[in-house]
Amino acid sequence: MKRRFGLILAVLLAAALRGEVPSAIAIQGAHVVAVHGPELAHGTVLIRNGLIEAVGENVPVPGDAWVINGAGLTVYPGFIDALGTWGIPAPAPPAPGRAAGAGGTPPATAQPEPRVRGPEDRPQTYAYERAADLVSPSDSRLEAARAAGFTTSATFPNRGIIEGLGALVDLAGERGRDMVVAQPIGEQIIFRVGGGGFGRSFPASLMGNIAYVRQLYLDEANYREARQIYAKNPAGNRRPEYDHALEGLSEAPRILLPAQESQQIDRILRFGRELKVPFVVYGAHEGYRSIDELKQANVPVLVSLKWPEKPKNADPADIPNERDLEMRERAPEVPGLLAKSGIAFGFYSDGIESAPDLKKALKKAVDAGLTRPDAIKALTWNTAEIYGAADRLGSIEKGKIANLTVTRGEAFDDKSTVEYVIIDGKLFEPSKELQKPAPPTGPQGKPAEGEVN
Amino acid sequence: MRRAFLILWAAAGSLFGQALLVRNTTVLTVTKGTITNGDVLVENGRIAAVGKNLSAPSGAQIVDGTGKFLMPGIIDCHSHTAIEGGVNEGTVSDSSMVNIRDVINPTDINIYRGLAGGLTVSNVLHGSANAIGGQTIVIKLRWGKTAEEMLFEGAKPGIKFALGENPKRQGYPSSFFSQGPAERRYPGTRMGVEQVIRDSFIEARNYQADWKEYRDRVARGEHPIPPRKDLRLEPLVEVLEGKRYVHAHCYRSDEILMLLRVADEMGFKIRTLQHVLEGYKVADEIARHGAGASTFSDWWSYKIEAYDATPYNAAIMTRKGVVVSLNSDSDELQRHLNLEAAKTMRYGGLSEDEALAMVTINPAKQLGIDDKVGSIEVGKSGDLVLFDRHPLDNYSKVLKTWIDGHEYFDRDKDLSERTEFARKKKELMDKEKAAAKEVTP
Numbered sequence: 001m002k003r004r005f006g007l008i009l010a011v012l013l014a015a016a017l018r019g020e021v022p023s024a025i026a027i028q029g030a031h032v033v034a035v036h037g038p039e040l041a042h043g044t045v046l047i048r049n050g051l052i053e054a055v056g057e058n059v060p061v062p063g064d065a066w067v068i069n070g071a072g073l074t075v076y077p078g079f080i081d082a083l084g085t086w087g088i089p090a091p092a093p094p095a096p097g098r099a100a101g102a103g104g105t106p107p108a109t110a111q112p113e114p115r116v117r118g119p120e121d122r123p124q125t126y127a128y129e130r131a132a133d134l135v136s137p138s139d140s141r142l143e144a145a146r147a148a149g150f151t152t153s154a155t156f157p158n159r160g161i162i163e164g165l166g167a168l169v170d171l172a173g174e175r176g177r178d179m180v181v182a183q184p185i186g187e188q189i190i191f192r193v194g195g196g197g198f199g200r201s202f203p204a205s206l207m208g209n210i211a212y213v214r215q216l217y218l219d220e221a222n223y224r225e226a227r228q229i230y231a232k233n234p235a236g237n238r239r240p241e242y243d244h245a246l247e248g249l250s251e252a253p254r255i256l257l258p259a260q261e262s263q264q265i266d267r268i269l270r271f272g273r274e275l276k277v278p279f280v281v282y283g284a285h286e287g288y289r290s291i292d293e294l295k296q297a298n299v300p301v302l303v304s305l306k307w308p309e310k311p312k313n314a315d316p317a318d319i320p321n322e323r324d325l326e327m328r329e330r331a332p333e334v335p336g337l338l339a340k341s342g343i344a345f346g347f348y349s350d351g352i353e354s355a356p357d358l359k360k361a362l363k364k365a366v367d368a369g370l371t372r373p374d375a376i377k378a379l380t381w382n383t384a385e386i387y388g389a390a391d392r393l394g395s396i397e398k399g400k401i402a403n404l405t406v407t408r409g410e411a412f413d414d415k416s417t418v419e420y421v422i423i424d425g426k427l428f429e430p431s432k433e434l435q436k437p438a439p440p441t442g443p444q445g446k447p448a449e450g451e452v453n
Numbered sequence: 454m455r456r457a458f459l460i461l462w463a464a465a466g467s468l469f470g471q472a473l474l475v476r477n478t479t480v481l482t483v484t485k486g487t488i489t490n491g492d493v494l495v496e497n498g499r500i501a502a503v504g505k506n507l508s509a510p511s512g513a514q515i516v517d518g519t520g521k522f523l524m525p526g527i528i529d530c531h532s533h534t535a536i537e538g539g540v541n542e543g544t545v546s547d548s549s550m551v552n553i554r555d556v557i558n559p560t561d562i563n564i565y566r567g568l569a570g571g572l573t574v575s576n577v578l579h580g581s582a583n584a585i586g587g588q589t590i591v592i593k594l595r596w597g598k599t600a601e602e603m604l605f606e607g608a609k610p611g612i613k614f615a616l617g618e619n620p621k622r623q624g625y626p627s628s629f630f631s632q633g634p635a636e637r638r639y640p641g642t643r644m645g646v647e648q649v650i651r652d653s654f655i656e657a658r659n660y661q662a663d664w665k666e667y668r669d670r671v672a673r674g675e676h677p678i679p680p681r682k683d684l685r686l687e688p689l690v691e692v693l694e695g696k697r698y699v700h701a702h703c704y705r706s707d708e709i710l711m712l713l714r715v716a717d718e719m720g721f722k723i724r725t726l727q728h729v730l731e732g733y734k735v736a737d738e739i740a741r742h743g744a745g746a747s748t749f750s751d752w753w754s755y756k757i758e759a760y761d762a763t764p765y766n767a768a769i770m771t772r773k774g775v776v777v778s779l780n781s782d783s784d785e786l787q788r789h790l791n792l793e794a795a796k797t798m799r800y801g802g803l804s805e806d807e808a809l810a811m812v813t814i815n816p817a818k819q820l821g822i823d824d825k826v827g828s829i830e831v832g833k834s835g836d837l838v839l840f841d842r843h844p845l846d847n848y849s850k851v852l853k854t855w856i857d858g859h860e861y862f863d864r865d866k867d868l869s870e871r872t873e874f875a876r877k878k879k880e881l882m883d884k885e886k887a888a889a890k891e892v893t894p
Contacts, residue, residue: 267555
């Protein structure tokens with residue numbers, strides 16, 4: 001019996017390594033954390049054709065299914081990164097000799113940055129770009145995400161102030177389009193502040209960023225109204241000018257707005273309400289000061305996993321201010337406090353790109369008071385629900401997309417490992433090597449710059 | 454436990470909670486003379502009585518002011534305190550679409566430090582990088598409240614203009630401020646600054662007309678496409694309609710006259726001239742326009758256009774009938790504006806009340822809030838500062854600061870809390886250090 005199992009497993013692993021897809025997979029006798037539905041101590045999850053076919057304690061395993069012995073394994077719905085760039089390959093490095101002259105000095109003929117004259121020039125606006133068109137399985141970072149147990153990501157193109165339309169993408173597939181689960185899921189807004197307002201292009205200040213976004217949404221409302229009026233009465237009216245950026249905004253079902261500190265959270269809640277668009281707040285590291293306000297606002301929150309830390313190479317003579325110290329100490333408490341208050345929240349990787357670092361960051365939240373079930377719920381059901389996809393993702397239920405994270409031991413335990421991830425019914429065995437913490441002396445889990453497959 | 458604390462806090466500290474009686478003190482009303490051994494009673498956030506031997510309602514905070522001095526809360530007509538993410542949007546010649554109200558940071562420690570210097574109201578302005586800067590806002594320094602709760606109720610919003618050297622630096626195309634080469638920004642001369650203002654107001658008038666035409670057509674039953682709402686031109690239309698004040702940064706007398714002419718030509722008013730170091734040369738013209746002047750006490754020569762200056766500026770303009778205030782333009786200076794005011798007695802021989810008016814009732818007049826603050830009079834806000842000595846004395850210290858009758862600063866409390874504060878901070882630092890050691894092998 002034991003030998004037979006070993007054999008099956010060996011065949012299975014060989015198949016997994018080659019990326020073959022069996023017609024069905026059954027994980028038998030595992031601890032099943034369904035999230036939405038009963039938790040099973042010894043359950044079976046059967047998947048077929050990329051969907052969950054059955055889950056329960058006494059699910060018969062059909063003859064054609066590959067069987068995984070679930071002893072010692074825990075099966076979770078696939079983890080979802082609530083905001084990331086997974087799947088969008090890093091841009092290719094500039095061709096040698098073009099960006100930099102000999103000896104690394106900039107070429108003498110560098111063109112000055114063209115000056116933006118105002119909101120009408122649509123600075124740093126990529127509202128029309130689609131993550132769904134940009135994702136590709138060739139992104140070399142996907143393996144690290146899977147090694148951390150992530151099967152899915154709310155991926156947004158990370159450039160400009162108006163980032164473009166995000167998509168829920170599965171972190172594996174033959175082609176980019178196979179990865180897309182739902183799109184568009186929203187527009188991400190990043191406030192790009194710098195230069196003190198001097199010398200750079202509009203907008204350079206925070207107030208400039210806010211005014212710009214406000215103007216864009218006014219323009220969008222005006223654009224919609226103008227098109228409607230023109231469609232009814234073209235004669236006697238000048239036709240509204242086509243605006244690519246506004247078309248993108250119109251399509252987004254929600255926007256993601258940044259806020260880290262308490263006064264920023266307060267500001268962004270007001271701003272979001274003013275824009276009259278459904279919105280989500282991301283960041284939230286000082287959320288422990290804003291729980292009541294967030295609760296009252298009834299707005300979902302995406303918590304950054306990049307916890308604030310003492311800056312590397314900080315001058316030992318510098319005395320940090322009390323508020324920063326408190327934020328470094330207390331930021332990981334935020335998820336626990338959000339859960340206790342019943343505020344919908346998810347986690348996002350925020351540039352953390354190695355499996356051990358992601359695990360460590362999640363563990364910090366658990367150590368700071370977030371219960372394990374709430375942590376799992378945040379990583380799965382909550383995030384799916386925030387993006388309106390809880391009907392297909394986020395729990396282990398019949399008929400849902402077969403995205404599963406299978407750990408040996410419980411997630412968040414120091415010694416637990418991610419044994420398998422199943423994405424769209426396809427089995428992956430993430431490398432254990434990728435799950436080991438980097439040696440403290442080396443560069444920590446940083447992928448090579450500009451690496452493209 | 455936490456909830457109980459919150460309820461207590463709410464009960465004790467609501468905006469206009471407790472009544473306040475300051476007893477037996479020297480009351481510097483600024484507008485109604487000085488009362489020795491006087492009392493001031495504040496109820497529901499407003500001054501209810503000023504006189505002698507007043508009785509306190511039950512539950513009132515009673516403060517013995519014997520040997521001390523009570524003055525109205527200090528008002529700063531030119532501040533950049535509590536602005537988050539940049540004071541300037543200097544990338545365009547006219548950035549009137551940006552609004553300081555959007556970026557008030559109520560957790561900026563300089564608010565508290567201002568309170569420690571008796572400051573209660575600040576006119577928070579956009580910087581001076583461009584000819585027409587951002588929209589501005591008046592705040593009360595209600596430390597601990599949210600940004601919106603700090604807004605001065607009923608105070609008219611403003612807009613910042615700037616003339617001279619700063620706006621004509623073309624957006625600083627090659628200074629240490631800029632990140633890489635940037636295209637130069639118009640304008641590069643004082644003539645250009647004038648033209649930017651004129652052009653923007655011509656645009657604003659056209660914009661006003663477009664909206665009027667649209668509304669007329671709708672009224673006639675037509676279906677026109679509405680004009681685009683333009684956040685840059687809206688505040689300028691408000692200026693034309695008298696709904697928004699202009700606070701104009703300026704130095705030289707020629708450009709001051711230029712601005713007054715442009716304003717007359719376009720049909721709006723300059724509410725205050727800021728800095729206005731050469732105001733003494735054209736004080737009659739300033740008074741005739743009805744503009745206020747908010748200047749520095751005794752500092753100049755920090756740039757070419759600031760050379761032909763005199764510390765008598767405030768006194769001369771005052772004698773010519775201009776409403777003059779002294780401002781800080783600085784997180785540091787805002788903590789001792791009372792001493793800035795004292796300098797007008799040394800330079801120009803103003804009276805005590807005239808000197809105090811420079812940082813109380815005069816800036817209140819300039820901001821159109823003199824019916825609410827700026828002096829100790831019945832009906833005005835309970836914005837008060839208790840000094841241990843006369844506030845025009847170099848050695849005076851602020852003991853307590855109230856806004857709306859609510860205590861926002863108390864010197865003894867501050868001093869007594871420092872040990873505990875330091876202990877908490879050390880604890881956090883030690884914790885972090887210990888955690889770092891655990892990780893490093």
